[in-house]
Amino acid sequence: MKINLKRLNNNYHFETKNERGDVVHLDNKSEPDPQGASPMELLLMGIAGCSSIDIVMILKKQQVELEDLQVEVEGTRVDGAIPNVFTGIHLNIFLKGDVSAAKAKRAVDLSLDKYCSVAKMLEKTATITYGITLNEEVIN
Template identity: 35%
Template sequence: MNVQAKWLGGRAFTAVGPSGFDMSMDATAAYGGEGNGNTPTEMLLGALAGCIGIDITMILNPHLDQIKSIDIEVKGTRREELPTAFTAIEIVFTIEGEITPKKVWRAIRLGKDKYCAVSASLKADVHFSLMLNGVQVEEV
């Protein structure tokens, strides 16, 4: 895979990959940017949510008619010193529907352990939790 990034001036970049969609990035004002795009670290967490989300929907494909909604929140904890890399990441799945926790946890585990290229590429400890129909469900 090849992604090309082009400098737009200041701290702003735009990147495009094989899919052809633009990714706008900029630093916050604290780092000399103007906030005219997502920060690269925001994009990293978003990529993680998208990757694991795609994986679990593929795994749960036979049961998607039983699911009303899937929301994924990714919370990253970063080091204080440079580089301010993520040291821990928590992914919270909030799912509404008539599906068993066992099926959802199986999909999460498979996504994490076998399919999600983004999480497999990170050094941070990545932890998962599940809210199913408004109730936190422990891993089964």
């Protein structure tokens, strides 16, 4: 895996590109008009994406097709700490479809406790928690 980064202005706006040519813009969130996500926001996007891929894959193996999957992620950090790592990460996972509560919970548990590489890395500094809403009913 290889990523290239290129500075785009005299401040903190960067363009990153992977080997396939996919582009992600980064910026410092304290800029007046940021032109991309901050690196810490990208970590939260990463855990949302990684766990979502796992959840879909696990349910597909069980021949369950979701109608919709959405995730809200909130990270907490200690103000003024250097480095200012995440100490807590909470994911709210919203699933919609013909799936039992047990299968939904099992897929999320497997993802965040075993398969999601991003979660496994971030759990070294942050307590990772989650809630699951299935068809608009909270199940966890």
